[in-house]
Amino acid sequence: METERLNQQLILASERGDVDAVHQYLANGASVDYKDEEGRTALMAATQKNHIDVVKILLEAGSDVNERDITLLTPFICSGANGFHEILSLMLDYGADLKSVNRFGGTALLPSSEKGYLKTVQRCLDAGIPVNHANDLGWSALLEAVILGNGGRLYFDVIELLVEAGADVNLPDREGKSSLQHAIELKQEKVVQILKREYVESNETIKQAKSLGRADQYEQAIGLIDKALESDQENLDLLYYKGHFFQELKRYEEALEQYQQALAINPNDLDFYFYTANCLRLMKKTEEALAEYDKAVAFDPDETFYLYHKSNYLRELGRHVDAVRAMDQLLDLQPNRYDFSFHKANSLRSLGKHEEAIEAIENAIKNDPTNPLYHTHKQKSLELLAQK
Template sequence: MSNLQADAIALILASDREDAAAVRRLLEAGADVHGRDANGRTALMAAVQKNNEEIASLLIAAGSDVNARDNTMLSPYLCAGANGFHHILRLTLAAGADIRSVNRFGGTALLPSSEKGYLKTVQVCLDAGVAVNHVNNLGWSALLEAVVLGNGGRLYADVIELLVLAGADAELPDRDGKSSRRHAEEMNQQQVIKLLDGENVDSHPAIVNANALARQDRYEEAIAEVDRALQADGGNTDLIYYKGSFLAESGNYEEAIVEYGRALALQPTELEFYFYIANAWRLLKNPGRALASYDRAISLDSDDTFYRYHKSNYLRELGRHEEAVIEMDRLLAQQPHRYDFSFHKANSLRSLGKHREAADAIENAIVHDPGNPLYREHKRQSLQLLEQQ
């Protein structure tokens, strides 16, 4: 390995361990920002995966390519969008991110952010001009993902409202012929149905005003607006949710967790607050507490699909694929027809090098969605990888 290659690898490793001082030294010494590791990652991709805005800024300023793809076909731009890292997402957009680019599932940055309830990321994508009605290779639009994989609660209603205002088509069908509206009806998401029908959803005036401020990143004013309303109505969990949400979006995760905990103390049955707490711990890079929050919601909810699915997403993000497979198996035991669950299971198995099992898992997706070429291609790839072992 040449000194140039060694410096490039050292730069990736420094980014991965979030050592900003080492990154600066290596850049000053002329380390190649375009170098890649065995997974095809550049130093910028490593920094994005760790949600390290400081290091990402250094690397972008040094000329790192925000559209360079790793072995999983993710770029720093797509990775930031998929993980809800809206600050870094804005950096990649300013550096020339290709908003038409798609991940290996054919989805733009808007789709996974809508799926996972990353409200600010959804706003950033829409403001940047990402197509609102793009359909991925699983047959889903951003709106379908937000409805089907959401829970119809406060956060997902806000995501869906943004999508609808941007022109999302509520009648666009999935591969089973079901529209977002029909899914919302079957899942009894009454607030979502009103939004999809274009109805005005009554809300506290302070929330309307605060949301308008937050969408301009005027978080101190938004929080002050909510605080004034809470002085008169301290038990209003809608107000508490928005205060927590604004705190989280502005990076005050510990304070957001306190607010979400206050809401749970007032209304222990409002389990969606465990989801908000889990994501705040995730952004604090505390997986133990994030997973404990998911597990608490799972233990309390008779229909644990929403929490278990999003827990599995987080486990995949952490690279804990064995545990993600366990969660997918539990979901498939309840809903064996869900080809998307089989697909996620197959991808985790592939990451574990279990290519025979991955091919078997994807076969279940093929059985339930036989016309989708995506699944057949992934099965072919798994069998090809099996032969190479």
């Protein structure tokens, strides 16, 4: 019983980020291999909360980065899906399986591309994670970045990285559409240019600053931008990159200042609400981050991008009631988006609402009847319903 208690306390301490307690429980015999009722090891608990110091301790103690919880998620893929590139880099040093996938068939590269976690995408590509792997929805990292992105500054840079790494712009999804076709339909003009390899960055400062950013030389990049801003104070692109580099340095307040300055210049550039939300998320200011998504949605209620990424964040937080509400709004806007129905079904299943989850997944099946992922999901929900 004492060992069981120590093991449980280790997971709780890891989730809190309590370094001293983690050391103590390990010294007293707690096991890094122990799993809670959700199948989480202490490493998974620490990873989910982005507690880097605790992750380091657990890795040194022998915790497995490829161990799966009951949802088939590993700490390694979890770090990629949440944009925790520092943790992901650590896990690469401790035997991360580059080809491992989550329950949707996606590697760590896919969710990081979907959510616009630029540095995580770079780390995944540098490590050699296959760039053209497609998940069970039929989407590669590039398809996700185009379809679930908006062609703005951040997603353009993600797409640029993927293309440079050899992403196939003509790889079709399950409907037979390529990334290039989707970008054309979505009127992502700059993305179309990069996919056709026709884009040339005309701003030399931004070109040099991005190169420095890729090399983690953020201070130098900010210095370049500051010099350019002296004569071009209202350049929104310069303000974005300055904010982005401050964010990578964890100088979050200074990053927010740049994004807010940009919004003061042009309140209609809704991307800056998205950048602000991402920054606040890293600061663990949950409600403030959600409010920024809401501001963008209020400006343009028919724009699905901001509402979708709000729903993503809600799912990460385990706030599935709110996530379902967001998915319903999205489905009202785009009833034929089978991926929206699928995400809704996942949240409903997490809430134990299996009949409603089956109804939602049947809507996805109607749009893509041969997708085995949907049928597997429906079968699991039927099994859970029978157990109630």
